[in-house]
Amino acid sequence: MNGVEQPFMFRTRKQIRRALLAIAGCILVLASLGIILWFSGVATDGEGPYRYVRTVAGMEGLMGEPFGVAVTGGAIFVSDGEQGKIWRIESGQPVSFAEGLDTPSAIAVDKAGNLIVADSGSHTIKLVNSVGQISLLAGVEGRSGFADGDAATALFNGPIGVAVAADGRILVADTYNDRIRVIENGRVITLAGYDRGYIDGDGVEAKFDTPCGITAWQDKILVADTANRRLRVVEPDGRVWTLAGDGDGGLKDGLLSASSFVQPTAIAVDKRGSVFVADGNSIRQIGGGTMPIVQTISDHRRGLRDGQSLRARFNRPSGLAFDDTGNLIVADSENRLIRKFSSKSVGHDITAAEVEFLREKPLEFKALQLPRWPYDPPLAKRDIAGTLGEIRGEMRADGEDARFHNGLDIAGAYGETARFIRDEKVLRPTAAENFGTSRELIRMPTLGYIHIRLGRDQASRTFDDARYQFERDTAGILIGVRVPRGSAFKAGEPVGTLNSMNHIHLIAGRTGYEMNALDALILPDLTDSRSPVIEKIALFDQNWKEIETAANEKRIRLTGKTRITVRAYDQADGNSERRRLGVYRLGYQILKPGTIPEPNWTIRFDRMPSPEAVNFVYANGSKSGATGETVFDYVVTNFVDGDDFREDFIDTASLANGIYTLRVFAADYFGNISIKDMTIEVLK
Numbered sequence: 001m002n003g004v005e006q007p008f009m010f011r012t013r014k015q016i017r018r019a020l021l022a023i024a025g026c027i028l029v030l031a032s033l034g035i036i037l038w039f040s041g042v043a044t045d046g047e048g049p050y051r052y053v054r055t056v057a058g059m060e061g062l063m064g065e066p067f068g069v070a071v072t073g074g075a076i077f078v079s080d081g082e083q084g085k086i087w088r089i090e091s092g093q094p095v096s097f098a099e100g101l102d103t104p105s106a107i108a109v110d111k112a113g114n115l116i117v118a119d120s121g122s123h124t125i126k127l128v129n130s131v132g133q134i135s136l137l138a139g140v141e142g143r144s145g146f147a148d149g150d151a152a153t154a155l156f157n158g159p160i161g162v163a164v165a166a167d168g169r170i171l172v173a174d175t176y177n178d179r180i181r182v183i184e185n186g187r188v189i190t191l192a193g194y195d196r197g198y199i200d201g202d203g204v205e206a207k208f209d210t211p212c213g214i215t216a217w218q219d220k221i222l223v224a225d226t227a228n229r230r231l232r233v234v235e236p237d238g239r240v241w242t243l244a245g246d247g248d249g250g251l252k253d254g255l256l257s258a259s260s261f262v263q264p265t266a267i268a269v270d271k272r273g274s275v276f277v278a279d280g281n282s283i284r285q286i287g288g289g290t291m292p293i294v295q296t297i298s299d300h301r302r303g304l305r306d307g308q309s310l311r312a313r314f315n316r317p318s319g320l321a322f323d324d325t326g327n328l329i330v331a332d333s334e335n336r337l338i339r340k341f342s343s344k345s346v347g348h349d350i351t352a353a354e355v356e357f358l359r360e361k362p363l364e365f366k367a368l369q370l371p372r373w374p375y376d377p378p379l380a381k382r383d384i385a386g387t388l389g390e391i392r393g394e395m396r397a398d399g400e401d402a403r404f405h406n407g408l409d410i411a412g413a414y415g416e417t418a419r420f421i422r423d424e425k426v427l428r429p430t431a432a433e434n435f436g437t438s439r440e441l442i443r444m445p446t447l448g449y450i451h452i453r454l455g456r457d458q459a460s461r462t463f464d465d466a467r468y469q470f471e472r473d474t475a476g477i478l479i480g481v482r483v484p485r486g487s488a489f490k491a492g493e494p495v496g497t498l499n500s501m502n503h504i505h506l507i508a509g510r511t512g513y514e515m516n517a518l519d520a521l522i523l524p525d526l527t528d529s530r531s532p533v534i535e536k537i538a539l540f541d542q543n544w545k546e547i548e549t550a551a552n553e554k555r556i557r558l559t560g561k562t563r564i565t566v567r568a569y570d571q572a573d574g575n576s577e578r579r580r581l582g583v584y585r586l587g588y589q590i591l592k593p594g595t596i597p598e599p600n601w602t603i604r605f606d607r608m609p610s611p612e613a614v615n616f617v618y619a620n621g622s623k624s625g626a627t628g629e630t631v632f633d634y635v636v637t638n639f640v641d642g643d644d645f646r647e648d649f650i651d652t653a654s655l656a657n658g659i660y661t662l663r664v665f666a667a668d669y670f671g672n673i674s675i676k677d678m679t680i681e682v683l684k
Contacts, residue, residue, distance in 0.1 A: 049288070050297055050328060053312035054347030057089045058337035059354050065427050065445065066331040066338060068107035068162075069319035070115060076323065077115055078331060078338060079104035081427050081485070082445060086115065086128060089338060092348075098132040102142075103425060103486035105160040106213070106266070106319065111168055118162040118172065121425065121486025123155070125162060125172060125183065137170070138183050144466075144484075146177045154188035156181070157469075158484035160429055161214035161224070161266075171221055173214040175429065176469060176484045178207065180214070180223060180234055191221075192238045196471055196480075198228045198247065203238025210482065212429050213267035213278070224264035224277060226429060231264060231277065231286075244286060244294055251280060251300050259294035263430060268320035268328075276328060278317040283330065283341070297341070302512045303643075304335045304358075306349040314339065315512045316428070333427075334511050360509065362519040362606075365446070369422040369491060371522035374449070374504050375412055376419060378492065381525040383579075384572045385409035385503050387669075388516045389605030390582035391632065394623035395615060402618065405582070406608050407448065407507040408517035415458030418495045418504045421521070422447055425488035432483045438501050442483060448507030452496040454481050463494065514608035516584070518669045528572040531672040532583050536567040537664055538633075539680075542649065544620075555659065555679040561649035564588055564637045565619045568666040568674070569630070580630040584669040588636050590650065590680075591661040597675075599665040602648070603634055604641045613645035636664060655682045 056076070058066065064082025071077070076089040081103045088097040103121030110116055115128040116137065124139030138151035145155035159181075161173025170183040179193035190203075197207035211232075213224030221234040222243070230245035244256040245264070252260035262280030269275050274287030281302040285295050299305070303313030317339075319331030328341035336358065340347065372378035386409030393402040412418065424444040432454055434440045441450040453460060455468030460478060462470055467487040471480035489495075498504060508517035518526075539547040539556055540563040549556050566588075569580040587601040603617055617640050619633040639646050662678045 049326070049343045050309050050341035052342055052345045052347075053298065053306050053309050054340050054342065055306055055350040055354075056329065056338040056340045056347070057092050057094055058332075058335075059350065059358070060093070061336070061358055062094050063087060063336050065333050066336060067105050067318045067333055067427075068118070069321045069329050069331040069338065070107045070109050071321050071323045071329060072109040072113050072115075074324055076321075076329060076338065077107060079107050079117060079319070081105060081120070081333075082425075084121070086117070086132070098128045098134055100134060101126065103427070105485065106162045106173075108162050108164045108170075110164050110170070116162050116164060116170055118159045120158045120160050120175070120484065121488070123158060125156070125159065125170065138172075138188055144176075146174075146179070148181075148188050148190055151183060151186050151188055158486060160212045160485060163215045163221075165216040165221075171214050171216065173211040173223060175210055175212055175226075176482060178209060178211065180208070180211065180221065192234045192240050198225075198230070200232075200241045201239070203234070203240065206238075206240035208232065210430060212265045215267050215269055217269050217275070222267050222269065222275065224267040226263050226265055229261045229263065231261070231267065231275070251282065251296065253284075253293065253295050255291075255293055256286070265316075265318050265429060266320045266331075268322065270322055270326065270328075276320055278320055278330065281314050281316060283314065283317060283320075283328075302334075304332075304337075304350065304355050304512075306339075309341060312339075334513075359513050359607075360446075360515070362515055365508065365515060365520040366522055368446070369522075371524045372421050372491065373523060374410060374418050374421050374495075374506060375416060376492075378419075379524045381523075381574070383411040383574055383576075384526070384581065385411045385579065386505070387518065387570075387582045387584075387605070388514070388608060389617070391614065391618045391622045391624050393625065395618045395620050397620050402614050402622070404609060404611065404614055404617075405624075406514050407450070407505045408521075409503045409505050411503045412498050414498055414500065414502050416498050417457075418449060418452055418498060420444075420447075420449075420489045420491055420493050420495055421506075423488075423490050426483050426485050429485050430482075431485070432481050435480045436478075438499055440496075440499065441505075442495060443507075443511065444489075446508070446510055448505075449495050450505035450507070451499055451501035451503060453499055454483070454496040456496060458497050463496075509607070516606050516669065518584075519606055526572070528570075528668055528670040528672065530571050530573065530575075530668075531674045532568050532570040532666040532668055534566060534568045534664060534666050534674050534676040537662070537676060537678050538565045538567075539563065540565065555681050557681045557683045558650065558652050559682075559684055561651050562637070563635060563649060564662070564664065565633045566636050566664045566666065566676075567631065567633050569632055570666075570668045572668075580624075580632070582632055583634070583666045585667040586634050586636045586665060588662065588664045590655065591663055592658075597663060599673075601665070602636050602639050607642050609640050610643045610645055613640045616640050616645045616647060652682045652684055657682050657684055 068079035078087045084101045086098040087094040105118045117126040123144040125137045144157045147155040157176040160175040163171040172181040178196045192203035199207040209227035212226040223232040231243040248260045250260040266278040277284040282300040283298045305313040315334035318333040330339045390405040395402045508520040509515040542561040586603040616638045624630045667673045
């Protein structure tokens, strides 16, 4: 040194940071150029090839949970996780092809035309030949764990993703081992991953979190890293890097590193190199343009609708494949259908009547279980603390987030053991969510259980039950729990214990098809002889200005269009006086003298309304939650029934001038009806 400047040394930390940033910038540019080159040649016309969505199969309601999909020899094959079988689609009809599997998930086709199946429930990889015969390819039947080596002794833990590379190797997303495995020449090796988490790098250092989807991508492997909410790339030498997703957990299109994914589950690559992802309730695409960006090619909201692709709705799509003509085939799991993206408007658009046919009915739902409460003793009556359709949060003009309550709250004691009320097995890859929060839950196929310490007691000691797979930090503290796909439970077995919410929130119905649990379940000795209470009727003009009785007048005068709000609540037998429950049905009628009252029911909670309808049901000031005041102000002039909702009014243009009785109705599920009258005058 000695006063002589050294040209390659940095004298300050600031200079060091600038140099490192410059180097990082160069690396990022080079990586971006590489990605662009990988996606080069996949550009299509400006609108993209997939403009329409149609329903291919499943409208007769035979399939339980279509999950994986593969196409070979012009035929579509579908795995059914709920029924443990493989379907072959013939002329739009599912025909049983192979039975006796245990929660099959992704399926792929090998060079010989056999189906390769990730049989999650048995922790194995199976082969199904051309006549539907099933044989064990790798893993030990019914035994979970982790072991490489000979295929007959290797161990997996609920593998969900499977694919076949161009060279014939079988690629496996070993989901609950958080590893990427390869089956080749009768042996199983781990290519990447060693523990749950998120780390890019060499194979033995990289981490995944519940990877579900896998596919070959040139000489590389693409992985839908579900719980990390990212798309990852595994190089031939096992090195792992992130292709897309910032891990935030929302749905955001745009540049690869700035995009967000909800829960990517399935991934597929077409002949042009475009990447397609089943993510949450939508289908996403990378490629198909001049720049490799993430774009959503369907509606992002849950539902069931065919038509133009950007308006089409799905419900937990879980499998993707391409048919011989390049159409994208989708296993739409919660809708229990097979759907198709295509470039032409050809095929069947599902109708409202067909959607209604697919919806499970309360009587059918009740028949699936014996009467019981979600506690012991199973026949002992419990207090109902909340019902379907109640507002949660507060409805305010400033946009406060309000939502519908989608289940039945059944009170219990802090730390009391909650129990399954029906035999079911886990089908969602990420069925357990919100660990350590008041909203910790497990979602089964037809029932959901919320406000539970899953698999552990009041002191958070874990149950001696391998179906609950816990994660601990380096200090041994519990930080997470997973319940793998395929885990089966019997009615009466413990779910966990009640947390500080002191009740279990019980959801009845499949996701997107929730029903009122009072109607769908048999809860012993539950009675309600108390009619709803109507506290107040209020009238507003079209602009929400309250209409009040004029000075020296005995009645309210109406002109133009008028809204009615009704403040009401219900109580079941045994409820404390402070308990306020939502009302099952509401309506109104405009009566002339001598008119026979016939309720015009406008709001109904026999099933979960569309989430977008919450501000059609409730007026500003409505609120409810675990603490604080409960106010249900229903806008009874609006119409809300399931997915159907619309704004409406009393239109005085259809009424002659004169004096009328405005009668409002409020009913509970058990048939008790309350009425309240108000005298109005129409003066136009």
